[in-house]
Amino acid sequence: MNTPMKRGALIGCGFFAENHLHAWSGMQDAEIIALCDIDETRLEATAIRFGIEKRYLSAQEMIADESLDFVDIATTVGSHRVLVEICAPHVATVICQKPFAETIADAQAMVDHCLALGTNLIIHENFRWQRAFQQMKEMVDAGKIGTPHFARFSFRHGYDNYVNQPYLAEIERFAIMDVGLHLFDLARHFMGDVALLSCATQRLNCAVRGEDSFTALLQHDSGVTSICDCSFSSHYAPEPFPRTAALVEGDQGTLELDREFGITLHRDGVRELSNAEPDVPIWGQKPWHTTQQSVVSFQQHAAAVMHGKAQPQPSGVDNLQTLKLALAAYQSAERGETIDMRSWREDRP
Ligand SMILES: NC(=O)c1ccc[n+]([C@@H]2O[C@H](COP(=O)([O-])OP(=O)(O)OC[C@H]3O[C@@H](n4cnc5c(N)ncnc54)[C@H](O)[C@@H]3O)[C@@H](O)[C@H]2O)c1
Secondary structure, eight states: OOOOOEEEEEEOOSTTHHHHHHHHHTOSSEEEEEEEOSOHHHHHHHHHHHTOOEEESOHHHHHHHOOOSEEEEOSOGGGHHHHHHHHGGGOSEEEEESSOOSSHHHHHHHHHHHHHHTOEEEEEOOGGGSHHHHHHHHHHHTTTTSSEEEEEEEEEOOOOTTTTOGGGGTOSSOHIIIIIHHHHHHHHHHHOOEEEEEEEEEOOOTTSSSOOEEEEEEEETTSOEEEEEEESSOOOSSOOTTOOEEEEEESSEEEEEOTTSEEEEEETTEEEEEEOOOOOOTTOOTTTHHHHHHHHHHHHHHHHHHTTSSOOTTBHHHHHHHHHHHHHHHHHHHHTOOEETTTOOOSOO
8 A cells, every 4th residue: 555645845946945845855754835935036946947836935834824734954053043933833844944043042932842743843854864974883883893982073174164055154153053963963972971061263254243163072871971072164175064074983993984985994903894885865066965865865764753653863852862962062162161061051032
């Protein structure tokens, strides 16, 4: 018997939504039947491109008119809370792009609202869905390196992101809120929750407003450590964007992910190599296939959640802990202090 289709709407027809819409259009058990954007030109162009007839300039109107199973919110962060609150009472599942909020107060309100209604809140956090990280996690869980004690997740490049995402150059809180969230999610995914955090930031490109580089040291609850570092102003040839390099060391071996998708397992004095390069989706192209595959995998997972076959990864509740790390990282950098996450409170709600 065929799985019934879940019917959804996508809100926010901008740069990244293109990946969402391509990924949804290839799925057998979930589809986008309506689009919403406050920008009519973008809305029309996207609707025509993806052959979607139902188009709305207001999420409120759309949610009143349509009978939907889910919404996929792909707008920038400033609109997330209001959109989640509009949609959550009317759908079983809300998917919201990262960063899901700018403050803990907003994030907590969204989480509480969805919990009270019994609505699934899934955060579109796609790095842990990249093929390389899925393979590395399987290897760690299979005991290939023993018990992990150190990890590093490193995202350094010199790609001009400001062409496709001009808002990145204008926001006060940039690298940590943009890429730091992804790296902190990976650190928690591999090493568990965090007890202590310290972070230093840099603004290497004076044409951008916020920090475009940071280095964070995390001490996890179990005592193991990790480093997350990112730069938008580094010189490498070939340009590594949008790939992440990583290292997870355990008491019996080490896993190393290079920027060419190679995973090296060092164990018992020998090296075992595997390749984690994802396929290029039919609608995709290199070098963006890292991201494109992760969006497909994430959305397939979201559909599995909608069909009751999986638990959200990550849920709003889980991603709240990652957001706390990002906000605490700013506090650490501003004050030059190590932050104890067990007693940390937001200082600028
Ligand atoms: N997961 C990833 O790897 C990844 C990569 C890039 C961007 N993102 C995230 O995706 C989100 C969107 O980024 P983008 O670069 O596509 O932004 P964008 O500015 O290109 O697109 C956002 C769209 O949302 C629309 N919009 C804003 N408020 C709205 C509202 N209230 N109702 C309906 N439409 C509204 C805007 O008109 C615009 O068309 C951001 O949160 C960003 O951080 C994630």
